[in-house]
Amino acid sequence: xxxxxxITVLALxxxxxxxxxxxxGTVIYMAVAQSLGYYSLMGESxxxxxxxxxxxxxxxxYKSVRFSIYIGFxxxxxxxxxxYPLAIWLRKPFNGSLLIGAVLKAPLLVPGLVAAFxxxxxxxxxxxxxxxxxxxxxxxAPHRLQNDRNGYGILVLQTWKNMPFxxxxxxxxxQSISDDVLDAxxxxxxxxxxxxRKIIAPLTISSMQAALVIIFIGAVAxxxxxVIAGPTNRQxxxxxxxxxKDSGRWHDAAVVGVTLMAVALIGSALLAFATRIILKGGxxx
Amino acid sequence: xxxxxxxxxxxxxxxxxxxxxxxxxxxxxxxxxLLGPSGCGKTTLLKLISGxxxxxxxxxxxxxxxxxxxxxxxxxxxxxFQSYALFPHLxxxxxxxxxxxxxxxxxxxxxxxxxxMAGQLALxxxxxxxxxxxxxxxxxxxxxxxxxxxxxxxxxxDEPLSNLDAKLRDSVRVEIRRIQQExxxxxxxxxxxxxxxxxxxxxxxxxxxxxxxxxxxPETLYNAPSTSFxxxxxxxxxxxxxxxxxxxxxxxxxxxxxxxEMVSKSDRTPAAKHIKVCWRPEAVKLVDSPVNSFTARxxxxxxxxxxxxxxxxxxxNGYRLKTSDPGIYPGENINCSIEPSDLxxxxxxx
Ligand SMILES: Nc1ncnc2c1ncn2[C@@H]1O[C@H](COP(=O)(O)OP(=O)(O)OP(=O)(O)O)[C@@H](O)[C@H]1O
Ligand SMILES: [Mg+2]
Numbered sequence: 001x002x003x004x005x006x007i008t009v010l011a012l013x014x015x016x017x018x019x020x021x022x023x024x025g026t027v028i029y030m031a032v033a034q035s036l037g038y039y040s041l042m043g044e045s046x047x048x049x050x051x052x053x054x055x056x057x058x059x060x061x062y063k064s065v066r067f068s069i070y071i072g073f074x075x076x077x078x079x080x081x082x083x084y085p086l087a088i089w090l091r092k093p094f095n096g097s098l099l100i101g102a103v104l105k106a107p108l109l110v111p112g113l114v115a116a117f118x119x120x121x122x123x124x125x126x127x128x129x130x131x132x133x134x135x136x137x138x139x140x141a142p143h144r145l146q147n148d149r150n151g152y153g154i155l156v157l158q159t160w161k162n163m164p165f166x167x168x169x170x171x172x173x174x175q176s177i178s179d180d181v182l183d184a185x186x187x188x189x190x191x192x193x194x195x196x197r198k199i200i201a202p203l204t205i206s207s208m209q210a211a212l213v214i215i216f217i218g219a220v221a222x223x224x225x226x227v228i229a230g231p232t233n234r235q236x237x238x239x240x241x242x243x244x245k246d247s248g249r250w251h252d253a254a255v256v257g258v259t260l261m262a263v264a265l266i267g268s269a270l271l272a273f274a275t276r277i278i279l280k281g282g283x284x285x
Numbered sequence: 286x287x288x289x290x291x292x293x294x295x296x297x298x299x300x301x302x303x304x305x306x307x308x309x310x311x312x313x314x315x316x317x318x319l320l321g322p323s324g325c326g327k328t329t330l331l332k333l334i335s336g337x338x339x340x341x342x343x344x345x346x347x348x349x350x351x352x353x354x355x356x357x358x359x360x361x362x363x364x365x366f367q368s369y370a371l372f373p374h375l376x377x378x379x380x381x382x383x384x385x386x387x388x389x390x391x392x393x394x395x396x397x398x399x400x401x402m403a404g405q406l407a408l409x410x411x412x413x414x415x416x417x418x419x420x421x422x423x424x425x426x427x428x429x430x431x432x433x434x435x436x437x438x439x440x441x442x443d444e445p446l447s448n449l450d451a452k453l454r455d456s457v458r459v460e461i462r463r464i465q466q467e468x469x470x471x472x473x474x475x476x477x478x479x480x481x482x483x484x485x486x487x488x489x490x491x492x493x494x495x496x497x498x499x500x501x502x503p504e505t506l507y508n509a510p511s512t513s514f515x516x517x518x519x520x521x522x523x524x525x526x527x528x529x530x531x532x533x534x535x536x537x538x539x540x541x542x543x544x545x546e547m548v549s550k551s552d553r554t555p556a557a558k559h560i561k562v563c564w565r566p567e568a569v570k571l572v573d574s575p576v577n578s579f580t581a582r583x584x585x586x587x588x589x590x591x592x593x594x595x596x597x598x599x600x601x602n603g604y605r606l607k608t609s610d611p612g613i614y615p616g617e618n619i620n621c622s623i624e625p626s627d628l629x630x631x632x633x634x635x
Contacts, residue, residue: 180366
């Protein structure tokens with residue numbers, strides 16, 4: 001394309017893309033600038049690496065980064081891993097499949113906070129789950145399940161909440177694969193796993209990537225599930241950020257915020273890239 | 286050693302019986318065609334043999350082993366889909382090699398077989414392309430190659446040539462037959478094109494409404510159809526009702542027909558007193574004869590080049606004749622006769 005054409009295209013795109021760029025750009029710029037000492041709400045505004053320096057010296061910061069990545073990665077992984085078999089199962093309509101599909105997607109309609117409250121009720125010390133496990137004789141005494149140290153509670157909640165979204169994306173993709181193509185693979189000796197790995201997954205890779213990335217970004221930045229059901233000995237990045245903000249330390253909050261954005265961006269890029277590498281043996285197209 | 290033995294096979298979908306009481310054996314290396322009108326159950330039978338459907342009754346053996354309940358991935362069959370069903374995300378090379386990789390055939394052998402197959406099907410230049418970059422005929426050949434490269438005991442084709450133009454169809458047809466014979470593959474080939482069936486097959490199995498009408502070599506099917514359905518479906522025939530009035534000498538039957546008294550020379554014993562009989566349009570001789578002769582009035586003429594189709598009226602009924610004489614026109618009366626052996630005895634009238 002010639003320069004003139006480029007300019008035309010850019011001019012045509014400017015009203016739409018420009019607005020989006022300005023809106024996103026402002027937020028990012030603000031966060032980055034604030035993390036570097038500008039836009040101080042109290043006291044002097046001046047450029048300084050001081051806040052980054054101090055932050056990078058805190059153990060809790062690294063813990064928080066690791067924990068958020070862990071939650072984001074496994075939430076995305078479990079949601080997609082659960083959604084795939086369901087999407088394949090619901091590929092062909094059968095009696096009741098519409099109802100099952102609707103029930104499976106119900107969590108999309110339940111606000112996360114409400115779900116988290118219900119969840120801790122169920123797993124609480126005297127909750128239904130403990131009583132049930134004792135009743136069937138599996139456990140002798142109630143277990144303490146709330147706010148477990150590994151964040152399993154959060155993973156359950158994140159998966160519960162996000163699986164329907166992955167299902168929504170994957171169902172359409174899986175349905176677009178023709179029966180004959182799957183039958184042909186089967187006829188050539190591909191069993192269930194081989195059909196998934198060699199046919200279904202590569203043909204639905206875009207939807208899979210979209211689901212992984214969107215769920216990852218959401219879960220990395222989790223705040224509400226963490227506050228209610230998360231471990232008390234570590235904080236997610238969002239929680240960490242709010243902690244600084246609440247104590248009036250805006251520059252530290254901004255440092256964590258910028259970190260969160262970077263983690264979301266780099267993490268999703270890596271995730272999307274890894275998916276492609278694993279499924280296509282490195283071939284990009 | 287791949288034979289196919291199908292015994293009293295039945296396939297029902299709910300209340301609908303798609304196949305009924307199918308029993309047939311295919312020898313090793315034999316090329317059998319399934320021929321029949323749309324909806325008669327051809328694809329269903331193929332899916333039963335390849336394992337995508339489980340019969341509601343009966344058994345299927347491949348190489349003397351009962352595979353009725355064996356899933357497709359564990360049967361020594363390869364199916365060539367009517368819709369090609371190529372893997373859209375894989376290159377032609379990967380498509381063709383898919384089954385070999387699945388079977389863990391080692392790299393050098395795979396390479397050799399791929400080369401041979403690509404050469405045979407003229408696909409050498411296409412190997413690095415994706416399926417949607419190929420023409421319909423090329424895709425068809427990839428589908429063939431993908432199945433053939435497996436060298437399966439049994440190869441199944443579901444109307445593999447239906448999307449090709451006439452010229453390409455002829456050459457691919459020859460190609461399929463050659464590869465099948467070279468590798469001594471047992472083949473079942475579905476088509477609704479009767480000329481394809483006659484030209485390619487060792488035997489043809491005619492299906493109608495889920496039941497076998499006749500299984501026979503092409504020549505037998507043409508010269509001695511056993512039912513009026515087969516007679517009409519293969520090559521066309523004039524079918525009449527007849528009453529058997531007696532056996533004038535061994536194997537010669539006197540008949541009362543709408544076009545007069547006739548005799549038929551046949552190995553078959555008439556199935557009943559009232560039966561159907563048929564004669565081929567091209568079996569008629571335009572000469573008088575002491576037996577089986579009649580006079581026909583020509584009502585319509587269609588010149589076809591090497592022969593001429595005549596539509597005639599005999600005693601108020603319409604029939605078709607084929608003649609090499611282009612000089613006969615509507616309105617003329619012609620004397621015709623049929624050899625007793627060309628008057629074929631068919632099924633009883635119900
Ligand atoms: N899964 C199914 N459920 C119900 N009926 C079916 C099913 N599959 C096939 N049939 C019916 O069985 C009959 C035979 O179908 P089949 O596909 O074998 O026909 P065919 O001979 O291959 O026809 P064509 O030449 O049009 O391909 C049809 O009447 C079809 O409607
Ligand atoms: Mg069919």
